[in-house]
Amino acid sequence: MLIVEDLHKTYSTPQGPLPVLRGANLTLGDGETLAMMGDSGSGKSTLLHLVAGLDAADAGTIRLGETDIAALDDAARALLRRNRIGVVFQQFNLIASLTVQANLAFQAKLAGRYDESWQSELTERLGLSDVGARYPEQLSGGQQQRVAIGRALAARPELLLTDEPTGNLDVETGEAVMQLTLDLVARTGCTLLMVTHSASIAGMLARQVRLDRGRLV
Template sequence: MLTVTDLHKSFETAGQPLPVLRGVDLAVTGGECVALTGESGSGKSTLLHLIAALDTFDAGSIRLDGQELAGLNDRARADLRRNRVGVIFQQFNLIPSLCVGDNLAFQARLAGRFDAAWQARLTERLGLSALTDRWPEQLSGGQQQRVAVGRAIAARPVLVLADEPTGNLDEATGGAVMDLLLDLVAETQATLLMVTHSAALAARLDRRVHLSLGQVSAL
C-alpha cells in the first residue's frame, strides 16, 4: 500500500539547508495500522505531509497504492489527496463557514463519492446526528475532532494519515475518539499511519516505528 524509500527532505534556514529526513525507509501493507513516534522536531509531521502530497521531497521515492509521488504536478497531488488519502490534523482544520453536516461531506463530495446512506450512518456512529446544523465554533474539541475523523473517512480513502489526532483532547475524550477512528478504519478496510507521542495509543495499533535522526527504525 505504501512504500517510502531513501526519502530526504531539507528546509532552508538562514540560507543554509537543514536536513530533516535523511534516508527514511518505511513500508506499510494494506489494512495495517502503524504508529509513528519520535521526539518533537524529529520530522514526523513532515513525513506525513510528504506522504499526503502536501509538500515535495528532495530525493527518494514514495509509492502510494501503486503510484509514484515523485514528479507529480500540483493537480496530480490534489487528485491523490482527493481520491485516495484522508488526513486528520491535530488542529481539526474544519471549514468555519460550513456546518457540521457539510464539513463531514466535504471530502466525499470533492472525490465524487458522496453516499447519503453512508453519510447518515457515519454521522450516527460519530454521535453527531443532533449536531449536523451547528457550526464548528459551537462544538467542543472532542466533537470537532469527531467531525474531522468523519470527514477523512467519508470518502473511503485507501490510506488515512492522522497527525496527533488526540493531542488537543483530554485523556477520556481522546480515548473515545481513538476508539471511533480504529473502528471506522477497520470497517472501511483502510490503512492507517498515525503520528503520536503516546505509548499507550501506539500500543493499540498493529506495530510501531520510530523516527530519530532523520531515519525510521522498528520498535
C-alpha cells in the same frame, strides 16, 4: 500498499539548511495500522506531509499502490489527496464557514463518492447526529475532532493519515476518539498511518515505529 524509500527532505532556514529526513524507509500493507513516534523535530510530521502530497520531497520515492507520489506535480498530488487519501490534523482544521453536516460531506462530494447511507452511518457512529446543523466553533474539541475524522473517512480513502489527532484532547476523550477511529478504519478497510507522541495511543495500533534524526528505527 504504501512504500516509502530513501526519502530525503531539507528545509532552508536563516541559520542554514536543516535536514529533517535523511533516507527514511517505510512499508505499510493494505488495511494495516501503524503509529509513528519520535521526539519533537524528528521529522514525523514532515514524513506525513510528504506522504499526503502536501509537500514535495527532495529525493526518494513514495508509492501508494502503483502511484509514485514524489514524482507527481502539484495538481496531480491535489487530485490524489482528493480521491485516495484522508488527512486528520491535531488542530482539526474544519471549514469554519460550513455546518458540521457540510464539513462531513465535503471531501466525499469533492471526490464524487458521496454515499448517503455511509454518511448517515458515520454521523451516527461519531455521535454527531444532534449537531449536524451547528458550525465548528459551536462544538467541543472532541466533537470537532470527530467531525475531522468523519470528513476524512467519508470518501472511503485508501490511506488515512493522522497527525497527533488526540493531541488537543484530554486522555479520556482522546482514547474514545481513537477507538472510534480504529473501528471505522476497520469498517472501511483503509490503511492508517498515525503520528503521535502518546505511547498509550500508539499501543492501540497494530505496529509502532520510531523516527530518530530523520530515519525510521
